[in-house]
Amino acid sequence: MPEFHRLRVAEVVEETADARSVVFDVDTTRLPYRPGQFLTLRIPSDRCGSVARAYSLSSSPVTDGRLAVTVKRTADGYASNWICDNVTAGTEIDVLEPAGVFTPKSLEEDLLLFAAGSGITPIMSILKTALATGSGKVVLVYANRDEKSVIFARELTELTAAHPGRLVVLHWLESVQGLPTPEALQSLAGAFPDREAFLCGPKPFMDATRRALREAGFAKSAIHLERFASLAGNPFDTATPADASTEQNGPEDTESDAPEDAVVEVTIDGESHTFTWPADKRLLDLLKENGIQAPSSCSEGICAACECRVTEGEVTMVNNQVLEQEDLDDGYRLACQSLPKTPKVKVDYD
Ligand SMILES: Cc1cc2nc3c(=O)[nH]c(=O)nc-3n(C[C@H](O)[C@H](O)[C@H](O)COP(=O)(O)OP(=O)(O)OC[C@H]3O[C@@H](n4cnc5c(N)ncnc54)[C@H](O)[C@@H]3O)c2cc1C
Incomplete structure (x- = not known):
């Protein structure tokens, strides 16, 4: 809870x-x-x-x-x-x-950050923390409608002055340059290969940037996206005050005799686990109930934090507002929305 x-x-x-x-x-x-x-x-x-x-x-x-x-x-x-x-x-x-889960594994590495509009918020947190604690170089490409809509303009100028050898901020103003072009994004991406890339902004900006990074040779695993969307459900309906909560919920019984139950083998953090997978249970819930710390965030199929790869068998996704055909073709699925479709399924997080 x-x-x-x-x-x-x-x-x-x-x-x-x-x-x-x-x-x-x-x-x-x-x-x-x-x-x-x-x-x-x-x-x-x-x-x-x-x-x-x-x-x-x-x-x-x-x-x-x-x-x-x-x-x-x-x-x-x-x-x-x-x-x-x-x-x-x-x-x-x-x-x-x-x-x-939109957070760098290491703040020591060089980073390539792309933000547009309010997408600067998580990027700003990453940027400030990396400059303060790490020793890597940081490039931020920051797109906005015009100069007046640049959030944190003064703070970014101050940070650039304070870290001259480590931080470069490239402002892209639609009022001056038009929308970022695929060619420009690709040449920016290509100039900083081998970096972890973090993207946040409106969908068209993220789609174009992700495509540019892929075409510049970035591995899918090196591209991290944070998507802004409104939650449909209200998790406060079942939330309790932090100070008043004392009860620990144990794992629910996931055994089921239903004929549709499947078996799932999950590889995560280098270890493999096998579970009976009831037909009406979402994969993420099954993993959490069995004490597996699988990544997740919105649990509504809108953010992709729980994305995993199906390597054998198939699942049915109840809702998918985020994975694209390229991701689906590569076997990626949302654990928070996945129900078993075949009797045996193999899932890989690594
Ligand atoms: C991981 C994540 C991080 C995010 N970070 C940021 C961030 O840093 N900065 C930022 O600006 N945004 C951020 N967002 C987006 C943010 O969560 C909202 O989606 C955004 O602010 C738009 O919400 P909204 O309610 O204003 O608009 P909408 O969701 O578009 O509002 C319309 C909705 O509100 C309902 N509604 C209308 N009137 C009422 C009413 N009186 N009572 C109840 N419901 C009503 C309508 O039915 C409709 O569903 C983030 C989203 C995610 C998922």
């Missing part, structure tokens, strides 16, 4: 005309996180009680004392506008524990 924390807002910073940073009166000792992770906020609603929305932490767990998220207004969006219009110092907001 998820746990939530009630956090007090310390201050709200106006970053641009339509983006605000919400700085919480809490530090990493109470809520530890990795750069690139996000918080899920409970936003009150007269219509349904509340809605849940994910916002990436724009703060660094190393250089910033307090946790912050940065929210950009979505046209006709409910939660983003509610936050920008209503949240002030002193507002209390319920948040789930930091989550997400």
